[in-house]
Amino acid sequence: MRNWFLAEPEVKSVNDFAGSFTDIWQDIRVKMVIPPLTVALCICVVMSVMMFIERMYMTVVVILVKIMGRKRYTQYKLEALKEDLEQNRRYPMVLVQILMFNEKEVYKLSIGSVCSLTWPSDRLVVQVLDDSTNQYLRKMVETECKRWIERGVNVKYETRNNRNGYKAGALREGLKKDYVTDCEFVVIFDADFQPDEDFLWRSVPYLLENQELALVQARWKFVNANECIMTRLQEMSLAYHFAVEQEVGSSTCQFSVSMVRQNLKVCSHIGM
Numbered sequence: 001m002r003n004w005f006l007a008e009p010e011v012k013s014v015n016d017f018a019g020s021f022t023d024i025w026q027d028i029r030v031k032m033v034i035p036p037l038t039v040a041l042c043i044c045v046v047m048s049v050m051m052f053i054e055r056m057y058m059t060v061v062v063i064l065v066k067i068m069g070r071k072r073y074t075q076y077k078l079e080a081l082k083e084d085l086e087q088n089r090r091y092p093m094v095l096v097q098i099l100m101f102n103e104k105e106v107y108k109l110s111i112g113s114v115c116s117l118t119w120p121s122d123r124l125v126v127q128v129l130d131d132s133t134n135q136y137l138r139k140m141v142e143t144e145c146k147r148w149i150e151r152g153v154n155v156k157y158e159t160r161n162n163r164n165g166y167k168a169g170a171l172r173e174g175l176k177k178d179y180v181t182d183c184e185f186v187v188i189f190d191a192d193f194q195p196d197e198d199f200l201w202r203s204v205p206y207l208l209e210n211q212e213l214a215l216v217q218a219r220w221k222f223v224n225a226n227e228c229i230m231t232r233l234q235e236m237s238l239a240y241h242f243a244v245e246q247e248v249g250s251s252t253c254q255f256s257v258s259m260v261r262q263n264l265k266v267c268s269h270i271g272m
Helices: 002-006 012-068 078-088 107-115 135-149 166-174 178-182 204-209 229-251 257-263
Strands: 094-100 124-130 155-159 185-189 215-217 266-269
Touching (some): 012 229, 094 107, 094 166, 107 135, 124 135
């Protein structure tokens, strides 16, 4: 009995369990965890090298463009184009499309900005493409359109019973309307865009001067960039895109399709 109380406690089984668990984890880590992490690390290294090379390439192109002063868009004399257009008074018919989807906070600002564009009212069609699922909000957007119609702006309010193709589908359906056939150019704005009043004067003349030019893509920014750090960071990212990436793409004839999808601020010829 005395030996039984004074004997050292048996911990062998516990140690064996801990040791076996450690061995199992080591085996799992070596066979299942480390290989995918190694592959992921290699991919990250390769992508980092690719991004570094791309950034160096863009830097070289931008420096050459600045030194040589050969920006592609400087060949167009915008003021001369505007003056010629005003003298001849041969304004092209322009269709402006605004995409809407439950845009309670910004629909008034967007519609108001587009309807305030300085362009002959008889040569401008504003098409509000509303895919909102909230019927009350649809009524509010329609009421806003009617308010601008009463002011003499040619506003067309269009809705769909489905969202096939989402915003791209709405744009496609909008171009099928009968009144669009008379329009020579189309301008696309997303719901939260607020263009300056002279936007058409700063974009359409480029297309009139060069028949081979199919699209004019405008720069954009956030109106509340200083109110939120995340929005500020997004604006900084966009500033880099337009100041560097778009400059390089324009100088090397490389069109950025992804950004057209993002900002949806495009002015192009319907026939192109």
